[in-house]
Every structure is written in C-alpha cells, then in structure tokens.
Amino acid sequence: MMKKFVAVAGNIGVGKSTLVNGLCERLGWEPFFEPVAENPYLADFYADMPAWGFHSQVFFLTHRLRAHHAIACHPTSVIQDRSVYEDAEIFAHNLYRQGHISARDYQTYRDLYETTMDFLPPPDLVIYLRASVSTLQNRISRRGRDYERTISAEYLAGLNDLYENWINNFSLCPVLTVPADDLDYVAHAGHLRLIVRKVEEKLTGREEVIFAPDEVASAADD
Numbered sequence: 001m002m003k004k005f006v007a008v009a010g011n012i013g014v015g016k017s018t019l020v021n022g023l024c025e026r027l028g029w030e031p032f033f034e035p036v037a038e039n040p041y042l043a044d045f046y047a048d049m050p051a052w053g054f055h056s057q058v059f060f061l062t063h064r065l066r067a068h069h070a071i072a073c074h075p076t077s078v079i080q081d082r083s084v085y086e087d088a089e090i091f092a093h094n095l096y097r098q099g100h101i102s103a104r105d106y107q108t109y110r111d112l113y114e115t116t117m118d119f120l121p122p123p124d125l126v127i128y129l130r131a132s133v134s135t136l137q138n139r140i141s142r143r144g145r146d147y148e149r150t151i152s153a154e155y156l157a158g159l160n161d162l163y164e165n166w167i168n169n170f171s172l173c174p175v176l177t178v179p180a181d182d183l184d185y186v187a188h189a190g191h192l193r194l195i196v197r198k199v200e201e202k203l204t205g206r207e208e209v210i211f212a213p214d215e216v217a218s219a220a221d222d
Helices: 016-027 042-047 049-072 084-097 103-117 133-143 153-169 189-203 213-220
Strands: 005-010 030-032 078-081 125-130 175-179
Touching: 005 016, 005 084, 005 153, 016 030, 016 078, 016 125, 016 189, 042 049, 049 078, 049 084, 049 103, 084 103, 084 153, 125 153, 125 189, 133 153, 175 189, 189 213
Parallel strands: 005 078, 005 125, 030 078, 125 175
Antiparallel strands: none
C-alpha cells in the first residue's frame, strides 16, 4: 500500500488516541498527536470569552493547519489524532453557537479556514468514532483526568450534534464510521483487528464498508 494519511475524529473521551496507537502498532505506521503549544490567548479567553474567543481559535487553527501540512509532507504513512476540520467545524462553531464568538468574527474565521484548506490536501481517510453521551462519560471517568471531571452531559451532547452534522456533510475524502458504543478495542483485541480490516478495505477502494452486528459480536470473542 502506498503512503497514506488517515485522521481519527471524534468527541472528547471517545478513544481517539488509543485507536491511533493501536492502528499504528498493527499497521506499522507513525502516530501523529497534537503538538504541545501554549496558546498565548488562553488565560485572556477564560477571563473574557467573547473578547478573546476569536483570537484563541485563530491560534489553534494556525497550529492545526501547520500540523496538517507537516503530515501531508511526511514521507511515510501517518495516522493523526484529531483533524483540522474538527477545530473549525466543531469547536469554533460551538463557541459561535454559545455566543463567545461574534457573527462577524466567525465569518472571518470561516473565510480564513476555507481559503487555507483549498491549498492543503485532504487525508486519504477519516475514521469517525461515533459514541453516545453515556459511553463518552464512562470513558472520561475511566481515564480519570481531573480537568475533564466538570464536562457536562449537555456539553458532550452539543458536540455530538455538531460532529454528526459535520460528518454527514463531509465530502473531501472517504469516511469510515466506527460504532464506538459497541467496539471496545481496549478490552477486546478482536475489535481492534476488525477495525484494522475495515480500514484496509476502505483504503483499497471499497465503497460500502460497515460494521455488521454479527461481525462485532464475533470479534469480541476472537
């Protein structure tokens, strides 16, 4: 298989990083996690979100666009943890929806995002991890990060709505939707093998790739 660029997308706590690591181990590809960068606007943003929401999101977008370009230029196959699309379509959109970014600033942000994306190649595949709020809450609780304990069910549900709207209208590359409520690739190695097989099928051009219930059930026992 030629060099591939795959992005793993999904809500907070759904298991993106775990899946990236598992796929890379199985496929022999390189993982790409978000580079650590201190957002100089973050303290101001938390003190006054409407005043600094636009600035903070432009910083994150710039950071993510640079990472996307680096991956596109990478000589070997890469799997990315969270895509640039999610910055714009989910998190910036959510701030706008909550009134933390004005309509004028949001339009400027969208224009910048859409113009820049015209110059960057899309991934070969987006893997979308779909999960219910209850699954997200269970996994967030299980990983025990203090700063995530205050995330409400309402906030996760709102992000889920944005994710569904985005993925249903996304057409830049093929999408493999993984039913993360039913697949626990931490507890069941068979579930990870099933996802690897579906990824390979999708990357080799199979149009319709789904996770049939009987496949999921048998993979749990594998």
